Amino acid sequence: MNLPGAALLACLPVGAAWAQGPVSGTVTDGRTQQGLPGAIILLDGAPVGATDASGAFQVPAVAAGAHELRITFVGYDAATRSVQGQPGAQQLSLALQPGRVLIGEALVTAQRANDRTGTAYTNVSREDLAKRNFGQDLPYLLDQTPSVVVTSDAGAGVGYTDIRIRGTSNTGINMTINGVPLNDAESRGSFLVNVPDLASSVSSLQIQRGVGTSQNGGAAFGASINISTLDNRREAYAETQNSYGSFSTWKNTVQFGSGLVGKYFTFDGRLSRVASDGYMNRASSDLKSYYLAAGYQQKNTLLKFITFSGREKTYQAWNGVPEFALTGSQTLKQQYVDNFELSEAEAERALREGRRFSYYTYDNQTDNYQQNHYQLHLAQGLGANWNLAATAHLTRGFGYYESYRAGRKFVNYGLPNVVVGAQSITRTDLVDRKWLDNYFYGGTFALNYQPRANDRLQATVGGAWNRFLNDHYGEIIWAQYASSGSIRQRYYFNDATKTDYNAYARATWQLLPRLGVYGDAQVRHIRYNIDGVEHEPNSPRAVKGVVDVSTHVDYTFFNPKAGVTFALAEGQQLYASYAIGQREPVRADFTDRPAGDVGAKPEKLQDFEGGYRASWPDVPFLFGLRQAVRLEANYFRMDYRNQLVATGQLNDVGTALRTNVARSYRTGVELSGRVALFADRLSVSANGTLSRNRILNYRNDSLPGDVARTTTISYSPSFVGATTLEGQPLKGLRLALLGKAVSEQYLDNTASAERRLAAYKVVDFRVRYSFRPSFVKEIELGLLVNNVLNRRYAANGYTYAYPGADGRLQSFNWYFPQAPRNFLASVGVKF
Incomplete structure (x- = not known):
């Protein structure tokens, strides 16, 4: 971030903000003194905000006179304070005592880390997400958190997006919604395009980096993201958020809630639509979703029932842009043509369209998918110190990719040639659909011991049983020459069944006033069966265009974890932890293996984390001013055995291909901090990760002459940093500059400069202005300008390298360019 921009924001007038006097403070659990994120703040009975991830809150201005400030949090007795409107700032500290009603968050607490678990984590509140939510997908709302890199196939953050944490793709990031696994059971990816605008329903979110605590679902090999939508809003509300911006991007959201009805019931709902043409040509997205919840307390x-659903139609953009379309090189273009990467006509079109090139031109080359989620949650108190949380869930998913295929052989679709007179026609143009039709269902539970009188010991015993059924098949819906086929001619079919169950026990024990220990042990068993054939006509193993992909594997993993914490002083803590994580290969590791490959091996990770946390809520500064400071430094060492690393190549539906490497590691330091001045009217937060990501004795057998050596893991930048400068110069007006920097990344594991993503730095600008007219509770206007400096960069890509027509090794790189300067404007109304 440039210093002139920071200086300009710092010099904006701030005097008006004190005209009526702000009130700020912290809300903590009266037993543990830990901050309570998401507690509701009411002034004279009207909601005016909520606490952030650390339990801090701020009421920008309180008019002159006496007022009642009330803080509520489900499961705790409300706290009330009298405050006087006055010119100066007021600081409050409130400790809430547990009440007779259970916390909704108890349903996900079993998977959350805290200051006792000795792990690296970041809490993100509803308000944090709302600041950035102009319609882009959830990864873009988390872009400022430590070690995160995000990318978008369509280039503008809508549609297919991806997130990496510590260099690990989302196949290694465990995602749960209310404790229910979100990752696809076979691919292990979390396709957030299937739950559009989920962020609008999130009450809190936690990112754990490294192995973290025991999770439902697969193991976390880089991080976990635990999402909660379980809060109960006791006051009735209705609001709408509407955004419009570059590339015809629209977001329309309506949310509503009944508040507490008849003392015991709550009802909440949301309807959303997000649509965009995308920055890339023919990369549109049309996304729709709903969220409904009914609670009894x-x-x-x-008891709470939740259902949410997403339906997406996205134009396929997973092929990316060939390198010569970015550089304009005619020589490089000819290499792509000579090696049959593109036809002459396609290559010429790529030069004309440049960095917005889209390989596909068929008007319905789309991905169509719908996913329906159903969750039933129960939290039950069992005496003074025990509570039970249990969840039953069902996810129903179905959809298809539709693709135009030119000049395909009949034999590869199981059809005979067409004979017309003396002529035998062996090929045809056709349109096919590749279908997925699946059910994911099961249950989770957690028995929690949380004594109120003595909190030295806290313990949880939990587990889950989940089953996944998935049919994979292909249909021909049109062909130039039909042969003996019919409409919806099925040309391959395989079904998959995966059963996954786990049990874990976890406890924290405060041995001494300053010293605490943490232990966690999980046993996880997986049984995975695939029966049938997959359409892979280019595979050496193919017979009439299909490959037998039958797979039958069983795994049992034991994953222990331990940690220790030591309080140096008030607000300062040292921590360390050691954890083992193990996980099974994903579907593509079995089905896309080359001839002669016996199959992928399971991975094992040993993760050491150690660090320092400090928080000073009120520190003297210049000229008698006070400031709040938060710092964290974390060291990590992640040692892998048989890690499955991306080769840089993709299969025909955009899935990254991977290979086992015997030994590899990631090690580095994560630094983060925040300074807030003038009762949070001006704040600076920053984080940076310096890391070393290496494979030992790596040799790429597909590259002739490649020798074994230590090399860099693909898609693993050595530096990732983010900075946010935010200020409130006037009442209701908040301005922010957001900077992001990512060092170079390699597209494969050879650390070759010919196959890499260049480093990039981008800056976004955000402004939000809220006011309260007499006819509604609040109106908020917002503007987000992405990539203010108009940088041209690519955040993702893939590569193939093989001998070219002249016999020399050549690289064929494809990139996913991100949009230049673009904007999103929003209008929000609360009734």
Whole structure:
């Protein structure tokens, strides 16, 4: 971030903000003194905000006179304070005591890390997400958190997006919604395009880096993202958010809630539509979703039913842009043509379209998918110190890729040639659909011991049983020459069944006033079966265009974890942890293996984390001013055995191909901090990760003459940094500059300069202005300008390298360019 921009924001007038006097403070758990994120702040009975991830809150201005400030949090007795409107800032500290009603968050607490678990984590509140939510996908709302790199196939953050944490793709990031696994059971990816605008329903979110705590679903090999939508809003509300921006991007959201009805019931809902043409040509997205929840709450019982659904139609953009379309090189273009990467006509079109080139031209070359989620949650108090959380869930998914295929052989679709007179026609143009039709269902539970009188010991015993059924098949819906086929001619079929169950026990024990220990042990068993054939006509193993992909594997993993914490002083802590994570290969590791490959091996990770945390809520500064400071430094060492690393290549539906490497590691330091001045009217937050990501004794057998050596893991930048400068110069007006820097990344594991993503730095600008007219509770206007400096960069790509027509090794790189300067403007109304 440039210094002139920071200086300009710092010099904006701030005097008007004190005209009526702000009130700020912290809300903590009266037992543990830990901050309570998401507590509701009411002024004279009207909601005016909520606490952030650390439990801090701020009421920008309180008019002159006496007022009642009330803080509520489900599961705790409300706290009330009298405040006086006055010119100066006021600081409050409130400790809430557990009440008779269970916390909705108890349903996900079993998977959350805290200051006792000795792990690296970041809490993100509803308000943090709302600041950035102009319609882009969830990864873009998390872009400023440590070690995160995001990318978008369509280039503008809508549609297919991806997130990497510590260089690990989302196949190694465990995602849960209310404790229910979101990752696809076979591919292990979390396709957030299937749950558009989920962020609008999120009440809190936690990112754990490294192995973290025991999770439902697969193991976390780089991080986990635990999402909660379980809060109960006791006051009735209705609001709408509408955004419009570059590339005809629209977001329309309506949210509503009944508040507490008849003392025991709550009802909440959301309807959303997000649509965009995308920055890339023919990369449109049309996304729709809903969220509905009904809750019952009485004394020590909480019962909540949640259903949400997403339907997406996205034009396929997973082929990316060939390198010569970015550089304009005619020589490089000819290499792509000579090696049959593109036809002459396609290559010429790529030069004309440049960095917005889209390989596909068929008007319905689309991905169509719908995913329906159903969750039933129960939290039940069992005496003074125990509570039980249990969840039953069902996810129903179905959809297809539709593709135009030119000049395909009949034999590769299981059809005979067409004979017309003396002529035998062996090829045809056709349109096919590759279908997925699946069910994912199961249950989770957690028995929690949380004594109120003595919190030295906290313990959880939990587990889950989940089953996944998935049919994979292909249909021909049109052909120039039909042969003996019919409409929806099925040309391959395989079904998959995966059963996954786990049990874990976890406890924290405060041995001494300053010293605490943490232990966590999980046993996980997986049984995975595939029966049938897959359409892979280019595979050496193919017979009439199909390959037998039958797979039958069983795995049992034991994953222990341990940690220690030591309080140096008030607000300062040292911590360390050691954890083992193991996980099974994904579907593509079995089905896309080359001839002669016996199959992928399971991976094992040993993760050491150690660090320092400090928080000073009120520190003297210049000229008698006060400031709040938060710092964290974390060291990590992640040692892998048989890690599955991306080769840089993709299969025909955009899935990254991977290979086992015997030994590899990631090690580095994560630094983060935040300074807030003038009762949070001006703040600076920053984080940076310096890392070393290496494979030992790596040799790429597909590259002739490649020798074994230590090399860099693909898609693993050595530096990732983010900076946010935010200020409130006037009442209701907040301005922010957001900077992001990512060092170069390699597209494969050879660390070749010919196959890499260049380093990039981008800056975004955000402004939000809210006011309260007499006819509605609040109106908020917002503007987000992405890539203010108009940088031209690519955040993702893939590569193939093989001998060219002249016999020399040549690289064929494809990139996913991100949009230049673009904007999103929003209008929000709360009724």
